[in-house]
Amino acid sequence: MSAADTAADVPLPARKKRFNRNEVLAALIFVLPFVVVYAVLFIYPTLQMIWLSFHKAPLIGPGTFIGFDNYLKLFKDKLFGVALWNTVYFVILTVVPATMVALAIAVGVNRLKGWMQSLILACFFIPYILPVSVVFRVWGWMFDSQFGILQPLIALVAGDNVPVFRTLPLFMPTVAFITVWWTIGFNILLFIAGLRNISPEIYEAAALDGTPRWRQFTRITWPLIWPITVLVLTIQLIAQFKIFDQVYLFGNGGRSDATMGLVQLIYRSAFQKNNGGYGATVAVVLFLVIVVFSVLQFQMLRARGNK
């Protein structure tokens, strides 16, 4: 989204009137692999997804056209409500905290110098490049209900060991916390790039004027870093709406409906219940939600940033 937006600002050179035959021929060969791959694996599945959502169909095989029945069914489906709420809840729990914590860490890391900075940054960043399965095992062990290193702490508060991932009110917040731990490196990286672009002279001038640290942050750093904040918020929002992996793994293979998100509902409808049409319907809704949210949020934040 964001990259697309910046790229869209770069205009393509004006179209020439006539095409050179050799050039067109060469161009066709250059774009052919891309066009074939995207037509077959991207445009075709997207159109087919919309088409399938109007059908009562198994995952594999022919179906019958039923118009908007799948969509009507969707809005009466309690499970869809649960999945939508869980997804929104997860987004709320992750996006803003991860952005704020990342900015704080970036400011702290940016003050450091040399190898110290590299080392500290690596500590924060390394979880981001690990596969979800590693994150699942590592935190499964931290929170293990019998021998987890965090259980003494939990017992201190709750009075006894708590199987966190099997306790519904704790499930989403814990998975959200782990997700923040896992993915924050990306946000930190973007914020550090933004902080480095702020000229040190501005701070020097502010320091000589005796501007307190906090004011320096609210008056200089925060406004100048705002475009990056918008970028980080948007990227995360879109990413977290697609939540599946962690929730599925920590939710014990998705055995409980109570922890289901939208992608998991697609998976469940299409793959476990063999209802391809209904799965596609959920997919279309997810698609629309992401498009609407990303456009809306981006416009809103940009409008505020321009003030």
Place this chain on the structure above:
Amino acid sequence: MSSVATTPAAGEIAGLSPRKRKVIKALDVFGLIATVITVLGAIFWAFPLYWAVVTTLKVENDIVQPGIQLWPQRFTLDAYTHVLFNTKIGTWYINSLVTAASVTVGVVLISSLAGYAISQLNFPGRRILWWIILASFMIPIPALIVNHFVLISQFKLFNSWLGVILPQLVYGPVTVIIYKQFFDSVPRELREAAKLDNANEFQMFFRLYLPMNWGITTALAIITFIGAWNQFLWPFLSVTNEQMMNVTVGITQVTDAFGVKYARDLGSAILAGLPVAIVYLIFQRRVTEAIMLSAGIKG
């Protein structure tokens, strides 16, 4: 930042009013606190990984003892030897390696070729193609799982390397955009000079544009590889045969019949994450650069 503000001030400080001197001193204390908090934060962040690695080096009986042993009392590699020799992790490694490497080569190749055409060549449909690429950012890939599955089944590619690889070729349209931007910035004179030497478009691409942007190709290849290696949802859906699983899927879906063994479970996870961790540590700067570029920030 604080050193920028304070070190050169040492000489000037005498000329400042006492109030201002006080402010500068206060800044230093603030700086110290900030540094301490940052370092503590980094330790907190790294600890779960440290704790997982240390646990794998302990004897299983010591793991379930009460109390916290920050270093193994009895050191052992049993967990790793068990995982390496008694599970299918070797096969899963090969599956991950083959699929991730193929996705990387495929993505880099088709993106660089398309990026070159869009950047340097004039042809009908160029604008439409560009808009399709930009629009493709909107479509959430997990929404396509149902129809990717249908497609893969039609081609009878279920439980095969190709079935895992193909849909992942469309996971990163941003690479085309990055290539286009980099090819745009190759000086026009070089192109004219090559044209005078009668170079055709293919020579131009392979001898001039690609070598000149070797750095960005490396960076994009590395993050594409890491992304493909870490992919969970699609490899999880398109493979049910244990022999064909990727390592990230295998270690979570195939469980030991002999109950929970903490060191072994963690050991297999460490092994699954090790290749990407090593790739990151070696190519740290390239990874950072590529991540920034795909977020739309020129590093």
